[in-house]
Amino acid sequence: MNSLKEQRTRRGLSVRQLAAKANVDPSAVSLLENDHRKAQQTTLSKLAAALNVPPETFTDLLDTSAAERGRASPGQQETPTIASTRRATQPHAQAAPASPE
Numbered sequence: 001m002n003s004l005k006e007q008r009t010r011r012g013l014s015v016r017q018l019a020a021k022a023n024v025d026p027s028a029v030s031l032l033e034n035d036h037r038k039a040q041q042t043t044l045s046k047l048a049a050a051l052n053v054p055p056e057t058f059t060d061l062l063d064t065s066a067a068e069r070g071r072a073s074p075g076q077q078e079t080p081t082i083a084s085t086r087r088a089t090q091p092h093a094q095a096a097p098a099s100p101e
Contacts, residue, residue, distance in 0.1 A: 002060060
């Protein structure tokens with residue numbers, strides 16, 4: 001059982017109750033509890049406050065990926081953003097020919 005689920009069940013809260021208390025989406029709580037997703041520090045802080053525990057309780061759920069920090073580790077490609085993908089796929093505008101003077 002992961003740390004979030006353990007703390008939630010220890011307090012007798014449902015996923016929906018914890019989500020409402022922490023002001024996060026219930027699906028996020030479920031994904032975190034089932035190890036299908038890692039969380040940002042702000043989300044973990046909200047959950048920790050709702051459960052009245054220190055945020056460090058959930059370090060196992062923290063997203064520490066290289067993409068999250070804005071840099072790739074050696075040999076790892078960065079995940080392209082939507083904007084960079086769009087720029088790469090749009091045709092380049094051609095400059096108009098200079099007008100004779």
